[in-house]
Amino acid sequence: xxxxxxxxxxxxxxxxxxxxxxxxxxxxxxxxxxxxxxxxxxxxxxxxxxxxxxxxxxxxxxxxxxxxxxxxxxxxxxxxxxxxxxxxxxxxxxxxxxxxxxxxxxxxxxxxxxxxxxxxxxxxxxxxxxxxxxxxxxxxxxxxxxxxxxxxxxxxxxxxxxxxxxxxxxxxxxxxxxxxxxxxxxxxxxxxxxxxxxxxx
Numbered sequence: 001x002x003x004x005x006x007x008x009x010x011x012x013x014x015x016x017x018x019x020x021x022x023x024x025x026x027x028x029x030x031x032x033x034x035x036x037x038x039x040x041x042x043x044x045x046x047x048x049x050x051x052x053x054x055x056x057x058x059x060x061x062x063x064x065x066x067x068x069x070x071x072x073x074x075x076x077x078x079x080x081x082x083x084x085x086x087x088x089x090x091x092x093x094x095x096x097x098x099x100x101x102x103x104x105x106x107x108x109x110x111x112x113x114x115x116x117x118x119x120x121x122x123x124x125x126x127x128x129x130x131x132x133x134x135x136x137x138x139x140x141x142x143x144x145x146x147x148x149x150x151x152x153x154x155x156x157x158x159x160x161x162x163x164x165x166x167x168x169x170x171x172x173x174x175x176x177x178x179x180x181x182x183x184x185x186x187x188x189x190x191x192x193x194x195x196x197x198x199x200x201x
Contacts, residue, residue: 035113035200037106044197047080048128049120050163050188051087051106053113071117071201072185075159076109077166078120079132088135090162092145100144101157120197121188123171130170138162151180160185 035053045051052072076089085106093099110118122128138157146156154165160176160183167173175187188194 033115035110035115035118037110037118041198042085045078045085045106045120046122046128046197047078047085048126048131049078049122049197050194051076051078051109052117052119052121052185052188053109054117055112056114072119075163075185075188077131077135077163078106079103079135081105088139088162090143090145090157090159092147100142101139101162103139116200118198118200119189120199121194122197123167123173124193124195126171131166134166134170135162138166149183151176151183152178158183163188 052075054071054073074089074091076087079086079088083105086103087106087109088101088103089109090101091098096102123131143155143157143162146153146158146161148156149158149161150156151161151164154161157165164174164176164183167175173193176183189196
């Protein structure tokens with residue numbers, strides 16, 4: 001007869017294993033539905049836009065509750081490529097093959113998004129090319145992910161601090177103060193500073 005303590009230990013081990021799998025597989029789910037954009041919607045986008053999504057993993061669920069913007073959990077920056085748009089963003093190596101600032105196609109970014117979660121905003125009177133150029137510069141530096149979420153540390157960047165640093169370096173705009181402990185996305189939806197290009201929530 002198996003002792004209750006062994007059953008409890010095996011159950012705990014199983015939950016830890018499942019949690020690790022989910023962390024490594026943000027698209028692990030019971031549906032193949034994904035976010036899509038029509039040609040007309042693609043045509044609205046420009047280089048330098050800020051794009052948002054809500055993922056499928058547990059981390060996305062937690063982040064959505066902490067970012068102050070219902071329906072999204074992650075931010076990236078659009079850059080133009082010969083084949084279309086790419087997204088430069090920062091992800092922990094526990095959730096992606098690459099740690100930190102990285103580039104994916106927009107289609108890949110959408111593939112990881114829940115349906116009806118894509119949002120795009122644009123800084124008013126902004127220089128999209130300058131924003132994209134700065135995003136590419138930080139990509140080339142291979143800046144690692146900041147697990148401490150310290151907005152002051154620009155040697156490591158999480159997704160919100162990447163966007164904040166790019167705006168600071170290109171437009172002298174800081175959306176998060178240096179002593180910020182929370183990083184709500186709703187600052188990017190402030191219509192006095194940003195244009196809402198698309199909101200599919």
